[in-house]
Amino acid sequence: MKKKMNMVVEMAQDLMTMETDAYMMCKYILLVVSRERSSMNHLIKVLFGLTDVYRPLSIEMKEVEAL
Secondary structure, three states, X not given: OHHHHHHHHHHHHHHHHOOHHXXXXXXXXXXXXXXXXXXXXXXXXXXXXXXXXXXHHHHHHHHHHHO
């Protein structure tokens, strides 16, 4: 169980540092692939739900730094 949690945390960290286009592509691919496996689909939805909360902050910070 601990190994799985570490993998989820690592995935979340990778998603947080992705460029926006790569993030969105990854999100939709994983949602489509996991569509037929309800437990995996639930995990992917929760994972992206959590990372979606923080990503807009990262984008706003990058825009401010660019100015």
